[in-house]
Amino acid sequence: MSIWQYANPVKFLTLSEKVQPILWVVATVCVVTGLLWGFFGTPDDFRQGSTVKIIYLHVPTALMAINAWFMMLVASLIWLIRRHHVSALAAKAAAPVGLVMTLIALVTGAIWGQPMWGTWWAWDPRLTSFLILFIFYLGYIALWEAVEDPDTAADLTSVLCLVGSVFAVLSRYAVQFWNQGLHQGTSIPVATGERTVSDVFWYPLLTSMIGFGLLFLALVLYRTGTEIRLRRAQALRNRMERRL
Amino acid sequence: MIPDLGKYAVEVLSAYAASLALLGGLIYLTLRRGRAARAELRDIEKEVGKNG
Numbered sequence: 581m582s583i584w585q586y587a588n589p590v591k592f593l594t595l596s597e598k599v600q601p602i603l604w605v606v607a608t609v610c611v612v613t614g615l616l617w618g619f620f621g622t623p624d625d626f627r628q629g630s631t632v633k634i635i636y637l638h639v640p641t642a643l644m645a646i647n648a649w650f651m652m653l654v655a656s657l658i659w660l661i662r663r664h665h666v667s668a669l670a671a672k673a674a675a676p677v678g679l680v681m682t683l684i685a686l687v688t689g690a691i692w693g694q695p696m697w698g699t700w701w702a703w704d705p706r707l708t709s710f711l712i713l714f715i716f717y718l719g720y721i722a723l724w725e726a727v728e729d730p731d732t733a734a735d736l737t738s739v740l741c742l743v744g745s746v747f748a749v750l751s752r753y754a755v756q757f758w759n760q761g762l763h764q765g766t767s768i769p770v771a772t773g774e775r776t777v778s779d780v781f782w783y784p785l786l787t788s789m790i791g792f793g794l795l796f797l798a799l800v801l802y803r804t805g806t807e808i809r810l811r812r813a814q815a816l817r818n819r820m821e822r823r824l
Numbered sequence: 825m826i827p828d829l830g831k832y833a834v835e836v837l838s839a840y841a842a843s844l845a846l847l848g849g850l851i852y853l854t855l856r857r858g859r860a861a862r863a864e865l866r867d868i869e870k871e872v873g874k875n876g
Binding site: 615619620624629630631633634637638641676677680683684687688691692694695799802803805806809810812813816817819820823 | 827828829830831832833835836838839840842843846847849850851854855857858861862864865868869871872875
């Protein structure tokens, strides 16, 4: 048994269809619980007031925006090195999900920033690198649509993904790299584990983060299945046309 | 039912509305495209089966 057996589209679809119902249910429960808990069950922050409730959307989506790109990077590397079509299609499938997560993070950040910072937008290192990441997502999706041959499209988008990874890393660590700008540092440092968020905000936030992570996984599995089916339909259509 | 959001009610509610609309749109389009792909593959497999 090897993980590479799931590079076979049929095996991938079989496993994916088995896992998905549970994944969708758990993801929905976690997202709904995290958001309802955060919205209805947490107090206002003494400085931010009720705008603190925006973190249950902003933090999980920002996290997934960056992690989606890293997932695409791994899938792209697998495509470039091992030429497994499923991995290229998984990267393609993840991009629109990452794009929406990035957009939600940008929009909620701007809505939060207006009352807290006094501006919707600032050319701050983290905000700017996040905006560039958003543009990379758009470029990546556009490139897939623009190139007719699917293998060439997979090659070109994989290279674009490698380049864009610089901005995904910058989005994550911009605050530490430049130590300037409006955006605060992370409140949940994974490396040290010394979070500065109090428990009353942390648990609903954690639930929401887990939910968004699972939702991303469910969406990517579903969308990858769609891409596999479309590719198979195209291959059959080409075969029929050659016969005529 | 909605908690008292004070002077930031518009900001908080609009952040939730915009996010849920974007997420809902993504899920709707994902499911719609998935269903269309299944139907397309089913039709073409039927056609291939008929023509040998």
